Amino acid sequence: MVSVVPDLASEVNDASVSPLYLAVMSRSVRAVKAITTRCGDASAAGPSSQNALHAAVFQGSEMVRLLLEWKPCGPSLASQADGAGSTPLHFASSDGDLSIVRAILSAVPPSAVHARDSGGLSALHVAAGMGHVRVAEALMKACPDAAELRDDRGGTFVHAAASGGHSKVVRLAIKRPTLHGILNTQDRDGNTALHLAVAARAPAVAEALMWKGKVRADVMNNEGQTPLDLAAKSTSFFSMVSLVATLAAFGAQSRPQRRDHVQQWNNHDITKAIEKTSDSLAVIAVLVAGVAFTAANNIPGSYEQEGNKIGMAVLQKKPIFKCFIILDSLALVTSVLAVVLLVYGKASRSAGSWKTFTAALHCLWLSLISMVLAFYAALAAVTSTRAVHDISYFIINGALCLMLAVVTHLVSPRVSHHTLWKYLWHQCGLKGRQGVIRRRIRQQYPVVGAFVRNLLLFRAAYYVVVPAGFVIVWKHGDRAAREMKQLM
Incomplete structure (x- = not known):
């Protein structure tokens, strides 16, 4: 054309x-x-x-x-x-x-x-x-x-x-x-x-x-x-924590005003979320306690059937069995404690109920991890093949580390570890300008410091303590497997 x-x-x-x-x-x-x-x-x-x-x-x-x-x-x-x-x-x-x-x-x-x-x-x-x-x-x-x-x-x-x-x-x-x-x-x-x-x-x-x-x-x-004043308008908890921790870590300050006119950040959404989540977490904690109690009555290796030790655990002298007992007991106690804290926190309906909720979360996580470790200890106690419990170790440990990494990513503020530690360091200042900023942050954003401390505690516990616990159980299980192999 x-x-x-x-x-x-x-x-x-x-x-x-x-x-x-x-x-x-x-x-x-x-x-x-x-x-x-x-x-x-x-x-x-x-x-x-x-x-x-x-x-x-x-x-x-x-x-x-x-x-x-x-x-x-x-x-x-x-x-x-x-x-x-x-x-x-x-x-x-x-x-x-x-x-x-x-x-x-x-x-x-x-x-x-x-x-x-x-x-x-x-x-x-x-x-x-x-x-x-x-x-x-x-x-x-x-x-x-x-x-x-x-x-x-x-x-x-x-x-x-x-x-x-x-x-x-x-x-x-x-x-x-x-x-x-x-x-x-x-x-x-x-x-x-x-x-x-x-x-x-x-x-x-x-x-x-x-x-x-x-x-x-x-x-x-x-x-x-100032930028710190604008952070108070954030309706998202994680955004507020991230922004306040970042700004306060570098000494940011709000505009001058009478301290009795300063309003705390509205944590109404946090309270509602706690109330909705507490019931589900309480049910989970009760289930964990039930599993731990049942495991204590169905111990690995069964019981003695003859002689003067009828009814006694066959593996009671094995270190790996002792690890199982300790971990199972820890899972039972911490899950029960989580239930008590959750019920008390919801019943109190006080402004500080989030503190008991946080403590209950730590207890519940500890009980779940203890239950997983106890499962591996029981498996290692009754397995003579080293390859079996080695594979189980890497599967459980890898899955657990992946789960912890995902959870940590979801609940972490979108700031680096350096900034969080810098924030805590500045909040330790008692004199001079740091002391003034610390008082203002605590008055207007009381949950920020507690969240950062608990988050770092969570990371330290589950990236240091949990792998260490796995290594200890794995070594005892490895030794038990060698002993069983020699006896066979």
Whole structure:
């Protein structure tokens, strides 16, 4: 058709859409190639003042290459903006395809990166807001001063990245000494990137800014709020703990106000969750206690049937059997204690009921782990084949470690171990500025310190004590297997 009537390619339909734009949308490389090679005056118009290159960005690098190589119209397409002021580079930056971004950058002058849409956003703002770190890096490499651009609200690309919770993009500015000045830049609302990271519930961004960026945490926005004040608005418990622990670890402070006017963080959701979970955990604890009690009455190796020791355990002198008795007793006692704590905590309905709930969780975990260890000890006590109990050891230990890793990941704040330890270290300060911050954190966020301490205790107990317990039981089981083999 274009060979016979090439003028048709310059016409548009009633929606102001050209054949070239429709060919791009249909993903027909052959149609696009036919139009661009045979129709020099073809139209590239599309809806909302877009051109064919806007659409080609989402169709692949080959389509983009064909349009950019289209002479003489190709390079000009890359600089045209649609009705909202967005250029094809804006579109490509939002999609995150680095090859397409590089292709467009090679066809336009570096100043094209400065182009802003109707909201004042440059392509770098768009890439940062979407978290496309490689695209943002390519844009800054093509035009280094683009990092200084601000949108209509006065925000830099770091503000955009912090609002989206994209820590990798924020680290681009942290790694470059020449960009450290924009880390503390305030937008028209007085918010720094740290303010926006806290408001977006992005503790990883806040940690990067505080730990490596060394930003100021005492800056107040136009409403007189510091980043620590914004953390109080978090409705998620884990977000609140992560943000408060991160900010307090680096000495952040709230705005000056009378201490009797400070309101504690609303822990109503925690109380409701505790009440819903306590019944289920109590049932689990009772079941564990029942299993432990039954195991004590059905001991491995059975009982003596003759002589003066009728009714006595056959393996009572074996170290591995003693390990079984100790672990089974520990499982029984801790599960019963968990039941008592859960029932008492739910009945009391006091503000500190979460403390008994936390203690009950530790007891329940300890009883479950003890029951698993007791099972392995019983298996090792009655098995003479070393390969059997060795395989059982690695299966149980591996599954248990995997389970603990998953659980720890689910209940852990989204901050590093270094920050949590740094927070505890700062909370130990009794004098001077650290003492003031400690009192304020305890008054407004009383559950943060307890959660961090219990979390670290959980990790220490189940990543150090549990493997050590497995090793001890495994060694006794290995020795018992060798003794049984010698007797046989």
